[in-house]
Amino acid sequence: MDFTLTDEQKMLRDTARRFAENELAPIAANVDLDSDVPASVIRKMAELGFMGIVFPERYGGFELGEVGYCLVQEELSRACASTAVVLGGHVSIGAMAIYLAGTDEQRERFLPALTSGDRLAAFALTEPGAGSDAAAMRTTAREDGDEFVLNGQKTFITNGGIADVYSIFARTDEGRGVRGISTFIVEQDTPGFRAGPPEKKMGIRGSHTTDLFLEDVRVPKENLLGTRGQGFKVAMRTLDVGRLSLGAQCLGAAKQALDLSIRHATQREQFGGAIARLQAVQFMLAEMAADVYAMENIVYRTAQMCDNGDPFGREAAIVKLFCSEALNRVVDRAVQIHGGMGYMAEYPIERFYRDARITRIFEGTNEIQRIVIARDLLKKKMY
Numbered sequence: 001m002d003f004t005l006t007d008e009q010k011m012l013r014d015t016a017r018r019f020a021e022n023e024l025a026p027i028a029a030n031v032d033l034d035s036d037v038p039a040s041v042i043r044k045m046a047e048l049g050f051m052g053i054v055f056p057e058r059y060g061g062f063e064l065g066e067v068g069y070c071l072v073q074e075e076l077s078r079a080c081a082s083t084a085v086v087l088g089g090h091v092s093i094g095a096m097a098i099y100l101a102g103t104d105e106q107r108e109r110f111l112p113a114l115t116s117g118d119r120l121a122a123f124a125l126t127e128p129g130a131g132s133d134a135a136a137m138r139t140t141a142r143e144d145g146d147e148f149v150l151n152g153q154k155t156f157i158t159n160g161g162i163a164d165v166y167s168i169f170a171r172t173d174e175g176r177g178v179r180g181i182s183t184f185i186v187e188q189d190t191p192g193f194r195a196g197p198p199e200k201k202m203g204i205r206g207s208h209t210t211d212l213f214l215e216d217v218r219v220p221k222e223n224l225l226g227t228r229g230q231g232f233k234v235a236m237r238t239l240d241v242g243r244l245s246l247g248a249q250c251l252g253a254a255k256q257a258l259d260l261s262i263r264h265a266t267q268r269e270q271f272g273g274a275i276a277r278l279q280a281v282q283f284m285l286a287e288m289a290a291d292v293y294a295m296e297n298i299v300y301r302t303a304q305m306c307d308n309g310d311p312f313g314r315e316a317a318i319v320k321l322f323c324s325e326a327l328n329r330v331v332d333r334a335v336q337i338h339g340g341m342g343y344m345a346e347y348p349i350e351r352f353y354r355d356a357r358i359t360r361i362f363e364g365t366n367e368i369q370r371i372v373i374a375r376d377l378l379k380k381k382m383y
């Protein structure tokens with residue numbers, strides 16, 4: 001595989017790196033403390049084109065593919081996981097569901113305002129009684145003349161309350177199992193639709209996570225995304241993309257945790273010299289580097305598969321599983337290398353440690369990724 005970046009991709013990476021270093025890193029601790037990614041940061045990402053990197057030009061995007069998008073997510077995640085998650089909720093799952101499932105007319109109607117960042121998107125699949133078992137959802141969409149009427153509750157929705165456009169999954173046909181689920185666009189100001197208060201979280205605190213309540217929410221039939229009954233497929237295809245770019249977020253965070261650990265190990269002195277001279281510390285750094293190198297390779301290899309139009313569902317699950325577990329190993333070692341300082345909120349590594357934990361849970365838990373991978377292996381009866 002050729003991992004050489006094009007000039008355009010290098011420029012995009014450098015832009016994201018400058019933004020992350022100059023504008024995100026200095027405020028990341030406050031984003032965490034205030035539990036809010038400021039609207040100005042979201043606006044700036046829109047100005048830099050980050051909201052539209054992956055989408056075709058005809059919908060206002062830049063057509064820089066998943067490789068381009070992963071480069072941006074990697075850089076943002078070196079500075080502020082919360083900001084990367086806000087962008088991910090918008091691009092990789094919220095707007096992506098519209099792109100993957102929408103008709104041309106629906107794409108033209110909704111995507112330009114999302115790729116420009118004028119409006120923010122969210123993706124609402126999970127419910128209080130339907131997490132890993134998404135097909136158990138109870139939100140319904142009943143046909144009524146030229147409209148669908150939605151009732152139900154979604155939970156743990158990224159960008160809840162701040163998004164303008166929601167890709168929402170609901171049951172249109174009782175008794176048809178996963179084939180009875182459809183996807184709808186619900187705009188934030190639709191009567192009967194409201195978000196709950198933001199959840200208080202262990203990490204990625206700057207991203208808003210809320211419940212969504214739908215009480216007799218009427219949407220025109222034109223807001224049914226794509227084909228009735230295809231919603232579960234839409235959710236799974238969207239999550240493949242989400243899982244891949246989550247890998248890039250894990251990679252960026254892991255690289256930063258490793259760099260901070262190298263710096264600390266070379267500066268901190270104990271027993272008459274830098275702790276970096278101790279083999280126990282060197283071995284931890286080496287293990288971290290091995291994880292980072294493997295993450296980097298599988299993220300960009302899978303992003304290329306996606307951009308080439310090759311199937312990448314199993315690989316996306318592997319990326320999500322491996323990168324999230326690797327990141328958790330890396331940040332754990334990073335805290336260890338930092339000693340007591342690693343446990344103090346004053347130093348960024350404490351935030352990286354908290355932020356990392358969610359990556360093993362959302363976009364499908366790692367247990368679910370193992371199921372996806374094993375099912376695919378057994379279906380094809382070979383690697």
Ligand SMILES: Cc1cc2nc3c(=O)[nH]c(=O)nc-3n(C[C@H](O)[C@H](O)[C@H](O)COP(=O)(O)OP(=O)(O)OC[C@H]3O[C@@H](n4cnc5c(N)ncnc54)[C@H](O)[C@@H]3O)c2cc1C
Binds near residue numbers: 126158209358362
């Ligand atoms: C911060 C945050 C942001 C989120 N953002 C979004 C979002 O934007 N949109 C959205 O739709 N959802 C979102 N989610 C929801 C997230 O995807 C779910 O939390 C996740 O899929 C797990 O569902 P659950 O929490 O109900 O856990 P459960 O499904 O209750 O799982 C609990 C445990 O049981 C295990 N388990 C369950 N079933 C199996 C099985 N068959 N085999 C083995 N183990 C199993 C799980 O792996 C887990 O360890 C978000 C969640 C969080 C915490």
